[in-house]
Amino acid sequence: MPKYHYVLASQKFLLEEEPLEEVIRERTRNYQENEKEIDFWVVKQPAFLEAPEMAEIKRRCPQPSVAIISTNSQFITWLKLRLEYVIVGEFEAPSETIPDPIASLASV
Numbered sequence: 001m002p003k004y005h006y007v008l009a010s011q012k013f014l015l016e017e018e019p020l021e022e023v024i025r026e027r028t029r030n031y032q033e034n035e036k037e038i039d040f041w042v043v044k045q046p047a048f049l050e051a052p053e054m055a056e057i058k059r060r061c062p063q064p065s066v067a068i069i070s071t072n073s074q075f076i077t078w079l080k081l082r083l084e085y086v087i088v089g090e091f092e093a094p095s096e097t098i099p100d101p102i103a104s105l106a107s108v
Contacts, residue, residue: 004048006067008061054098
């Protein structure tokens with residue numbers, strides 16, 4: 001079961017107040033230049049927050065929320081240092097309570 005790492009914050013903070021688009025664009029360009037497969041996703045209202053074990057995290061984060069989910073823990077640590085006012089964590093999916101975050105993106 002893959003381990004996913006995330007940065008979580010309100011949509012207003014990440015999508016309006018922070019230069020997130022620039023960060024994602026730079027990271028995507030870097031991955032393309034290095035022929036590296038994308039291992040991060042920006043997800044509005046992430047489904048993993050609906051899992052019972054995530055209730056406290058969801059309560060702490062202003063809604064509506066957005067998460068940057070990645071399989072690369074170093075990228076998430078870097079984002080945390082750059083963005084400051086975010087919640088970080090990790091989860092394994094798919095599980096009984098958390099769907100695969102990547103599969104749900106493909107169906108959107």
